[in-house]
Amino acid sequence: MPANIRVLNRLTVRVVAFFFRDPRLFFRYIAVGGASALIEYAVFNALYSGAGLATLSANSIAIAIAVLFHFNMQKRWTFRDSQSLRRQLPRYLMMIGVAAVINNLLVYLFIEVMRLPPALAKLLQIGLLFGLQFTVSRLIVFSRRAG
Numbered sequence: 632m633p634a635n636i637r638v639l640n641r642l643t644v645r646v647v648a649f650f651f652r653d654p655r656l657f658f659r660y661i662a663v664g665g666a667s668a669l670i671e672y673a674v675f676n677a678l679y680s681g682a683g684l685a686t687l688s689a690n691s692i693a694i695a696i697a698v699l700f701h702f703n704m705q706k707r708w709t710f711r712d713s714q715s716l717r718r719q720l721p722r723y724l725m726m727i728g729v730a731a732v733i734n735n736l737l738v739y740l741f742i743e744v745m746r747l748p749p750a751l752a753k754l755l756q757i758g759l760l761f762g763l764q765f766t767v768s769r770l771i772v773f774s775r776r777a778g
Contacts, residue, residue: 649766659709660765663701671697698727710773722772730760 651657671693678689702723706712712719734756741752 656709656769657765660705660768663704663709664761666704667697667701670700705768706773710768712773712775714773714775719772723768726764726767726772730764733763734760 674696675689675693678684678692679686682689684692702720705723706716706719737756737759738752741747741755742749745752747755
């Protein structure tokens with residue numbers, strides 16, 4: 632087996648082991664992400680369609696509510712973490728900010744540069760950011776060693 636295939640195999644095994652070392656943690660992370668997405672969607676629709684707020688106002692409020700819910704649930708339920716909010720929230724918000732930039736860069740790269748269909752581009756972007764955000768959350772934001 633060529634060396635580059637062995638390296639790829641070892642890397643794949645390590646990545647899978649990292650994500651599934653604690654399957655309950657991983658699935659709680661997915662559940663909170665899904666609930667956050669539903670809250671963002673529902674709040675946006677309620678504010679935009681129901682209350683008649685402008686698009687960007689409704690979207691900004693929906694994102695803010697979803698981010699607060701997401702952080703709180705990841706801290707208290709997914710990672711069951713008791714570290715100081717004052718120390719974690721800045722790390723979390725930094726992660727969210729960096730993820731937003733990477734989100735736009737990936738979508739632009741996939742659609743405008745690589746000419747992928749937008750639906751596929753968005754799915755790829757979501758998958759890549761999901762992995763990145765889970766890793767950063769586990770190793771930095773909610774890690775007792777990162778404090």
